[in-house]
Amino acid sequence: MARILAMIGWTFVLAAAGVSLSAGEKLAPFRSTADEVKVFALTNAERKKKEVRPLVLSIALSKLARTHSENMARQGKMEHTLDDKSPFDRMRDAKYLFLRAGENIGMGEDGITIEMIIEAWMESKDHRKNILEPDYTEIGVGVAKDKKGDTYYTQVFAKPRKG
Numbered sequence: 001m002a003r004i005l006a007m008i009g010w011t012f013v014l015a016a017a018g019v020s021l022s023a024g025e026k027l028a029p030f031r032s033t034a035d036e037v038k039v040f041a042l043t044n045a046e047r048k049k050k051e052v053r054p055l056v057l058s059i060a061l062s063k064l065a066r067t068h069s070e071n072m073a074r075q076g077k078m079e080h081t082l083d084d085k086s087p088f089d090r091m092r093d094a095k096y097l098f099l100r101a102g103e104n105i106g107m108g109e110d111g112i113t114i115e116m117i118i119e120a121w122m123e124s125k126d127h128r129k130n131i132l133e134p135d136y137t138e139i140g141v142g143v144a145k146d147k148k149g150d151t152y153y154t155q156v157f158a159k160p161r162k163g
Contacts, residue, residue, distance in 0.1 A: 030059050035114060036066070036141040039153065042118045043131055043139060052134050055157070060096050061140025065154040068105070069144035072152040078107040087156065097161040102130040103154065110149035117153055135159045 032040070037057075044054040068090065071082050080087055080103055087103040104127045106117050121127035130136070136157040144152050 030063055032057065032062055032141065033143060035143040035151075036062065038114050039118070039141045039143065039155065040139060042114065043141075043155065046118065046122060046131055050132050052132055053137075055139040056137060058138040058140050058158070058160075060094060061091075061138055061156045061158060062142060063140070064090050064094055064096070065140040065142030065156045066144065067142065068103075068156075069142035069152040069154045072105065072107070072154070073144040073146040073150070076146060078105055078152065080105060091156070091158070096158070098158045099161045100135055100159040102133065102136065102157040104130050104157075105155075106153040108151050108153070110151075112151070121155075130155070130157050133157065 040055075040057050047054055064087075068082070068087070072078055075082060085093070088101060091098055091101060104121055106121065108117055121131060136159055138158045138160055140154075140156040142154040142156075146152065
């Protein structure tokens with residue numbers, strides 16, 4: 001029997017969190033997978049239905065989201081806080097400046113589609129709130145599979161702070 005698990009999305013308003021990348025710091029090349037792009041597109045499709053402006057796909061947030069999905073898959077845990085790091089700790093550690101941020105996570109057994117994950121998030125009040133939050137302007141998406149074939153999903157939403 002297939003399962004879809006979704007954790008309540010976290011949303012906090014944080015003023016002046018994080019710091020910017022230093023001038024000499026190099027960004028590693030990053031490319032979203034087809035599954036990550038699909039989650040991004042379907043998320044913006046939900047926003048469009050409610051006449052909320054689309055989110056911009058952020059490389060920095062996508063790196064964080066993918067790393068978190070990979071960590072959940074490796075540990076076999078679907079949790080916002082892993083290794084004593086919250087989503088906001090991870091954002092600060094990555095030097096991502098944000099005024100407001102949120103995270104949705106989910107897990108689907110083999111056979112669960114991305115459409116089913118998005119539907120489950122939209123049926124959850126807190127997940128839907130993150131997806132449709134008009135203050136958020138950026139999103140990062142991460143998707144990773146564990147050894148059993150279960151897929152872990154992370155959406156990181158933010159309103160960046162200009163610094």
